[in-house]
Amino acid sequence: MAVNPVYHQSNQKLQEELDWILRAKKDPECFGPLYKKYHEQIFRYIYQRMDDQELAFDVTSQVFIKAMKNLHKYEYRGVPFSSWLYRIAKSELYQAFRDRKARKTVNVESMHLFEMIEEFEEDDSEANKAKLIQCLAELNENDLQLMELRYFEKRSYREIGEILDITENNAKVRSFRALEKLKVLFVK
Amino acid sequence: MKKTKILVDREPLSSDYIESRQNFGHVLSQMKNLKPPVWKSAWFYGPIGLAVVTIALTFSNLKSEDSEDTPTAARNTQANTINTLMNESNFVSDLAVNATTETNSFVNEGDEGSQSNPSNHSETSSSNVGGPEMVRDEPVQEEIILEEVTTEESKKLNQFPHFDNHFFGEIPVAKLCSEKGLQINDEVKIRSYKIQFFNGKGDESRTVVGESIPEEICELIREYNMGSMVFITDIIGESKNGETAHFASTNFTPHF
Numbered sequence: 001m002a003v004n005p006v007y008h009q010s011n012q013k014l015q016e017e018l019d020w021i022l023r024a025k026k027d028p029e030c031f032g033p034l035y036k037k038y039h040e041q042i043f044r045y046i047y048q049r050m051d052d053q054e055l056a057f058d059v060t061s062q063v064f065i066k067a068m069k070n071l072h073k074y075e076y077r078g079v080p081f082s083s084w085l086y087r088i089a090k091s092e093l094y095q096a097f098r099d100r101k102a103r104k105t106v107n108v109e110s111m112h113l114f115e116m117i118e119e120f121e122e123d124d125s126e127a128n129k130a131k132l133i134q135c136l137a138e139l140n141e142n143d144l145q146l147m148e149l150r151y152f153e154k155r156s157y158r159e160i161g162e163i164l165d166i167t168e169n170n171a172k173v174r175s176f177r178a179l180e181k182l183k184v185l186f187v188k
Numbered sequence: 189m190k191k192t193k194i195l196v197d198r199e200p201l202s203s204d205y206i207e208s209r210q211n212f213g214h215v216l217s218q219m220k221n222l223k224p225p226v227w228k229s230a231w232f233y234g235p236i237g238l239a240v241v242t243i244a245l246t247f248s249n250l251k252s253e254d255s256e257d258t259p260t261a262a263r264n265t266q267a268n269t270i271n272t273l274m275n276e277s278n279f280v281s282d283l284a285v286n287a288t289t290e291t292n293s294f295v296n297e298g299d300e301g302s303q304s305n306p307s308n309h310s311e312t313s314s315s316n317v318g319g320p321e322m323v324r325d326e327p328v329q330e331e332i333i334l335e336e337v338t339t340e341e342s343k344k345l346n347q348f349p350h351f352d353n354h355f356f357g358e359i360p361v362a363k364l365c366s367e368k369g370l371q372i373n374d375e376v377k378i379r380s381y382k383i384q385f386f387n388g389k390g391d392e393s394r395t396v397v398g399e400s401i402p403e404e405i406c407e408l409i410r411e412y413n414m415g416s417m418v419f420i421t422d423i424i425g426e427s428k429n430g431e432t433a434h435f436a437s438t439n440f441t442p443h444f
Contacts, residue, residue, distance in 0.1 A: 109196070
């Protein structure tokens with residue numbers, strides 16, 4: 001599984017990031033390097049769950065505004081700054097679904113769907129693809145979120161854990177259970 | 189809530205395009221122009237603060253009215269009586285001292301009458317002795333005062349519900365969802381309370397039995413209520429004596 005190079009960083013990179021954060025806490029204009037580093041990552045996370053591109057850019061801006069406004073509350077816990085940004089992004093996303101009547105969307109690639117069908121040991125036919133899409137829509141919100149993070153966005157369990165504020169092991173267990181539920185729906 | 193839309197093979201956006209849409213200057217200016225939320229503005233805290241103070245004063249007045257029927261009132265009366273007695277005895281002893289001084293000066297001047305009447309002197313002495321005896325009562329008064337101070341201190345115990353000393357407003361979600369949960373003070377244990385939050389579909393109110401918020405509610409709070417208010421109402425506590433009491437409602441705005 002691919003590793004997100006922006007997320008998984010060396011200690012030196014994390015230290016550099018911490019220096020930017022400390023400077024930005026004193027002067028918001030110093031937030032620039034953090035914005036530049038994480039803008040694409042956060043935008044892709046939001047756009048993955050939204051249909052409207054412009055709204056996704058708008059929500060991304062809101063995430064960074066909120067992050068800058070609340071930066072004084074940020075505490076370094078040895079994990080990348082992006083895990084904090086993801087949590088804000090998640091909260092802003094739900095707010096957009098609620099206040100701006102945005103449509104919750106799941107974006108999948110056919111390739112990922114066929115990979116999943118193979119894992120269920122079924123034929124990778126178009127009919128099965130359509131069936132899997134239908135089954136995905138039947139999953140509850142939490143399970144669908146795990147499927148997205150793990151199987152469509154190809155994130156590591158550690159990253160999933162940090163985004164969802166759970167342990168790496170818990171992320172692994174929950175992802176497995178979600179996949180099992182999907183399998184049950186699919187083979188039914 | 190609308191059903192989730194599933195899109196297959198949407199055209200991906202290039203990194204260059206996303207980068208071209210970066211605008212840090214706009215974000216910075218937006219952040220600077222951001223107004224504080226309604227619950228942080230002065231006009232909100234004016235009436236709310238006033239209401240809280242009024243409730244607190246009413247609550248403490250009711251408490252003190254209840255406790256006035258107790259032996260403290262009797263002790264107060266006793267203390268007042270002793271104070272009055274003390275003042276009187278001091279006055280008497282002053283008089284006695286004055287009288288002795290006058291008598292001595294009279295003796296020095298060679299008045300035999302005063303010498304031939306020892307009973308007068310002894311009376312004066314006895315009244316003089318009465319002074320120190322009454323003064324010896326002073327520790328008793330001190331003791332009573334100390335008792336009163338202790339009673340006053342016990343009244344000062346916190347009566348407002350809190351999560352790890354956060355009484356209302358912004359709170360880290362970890363503290364809101366900690367195992368310690370909602371607290372009052374050492375004398376009162378929380379029995380139950382209602383928590384109102386947004387569950388993704390609408391506002392939901394649930395009754396929490398005990399102090400800590402169940403993990404299932406915490407997950408919903410982490411998911412949907414970051415930056416929006418969670419209300420804690422109908423707080424019922426139980427004292428060590430088994431008496432139940434209702435406590436003032438509060439609200440929190442969880443953050444990361």
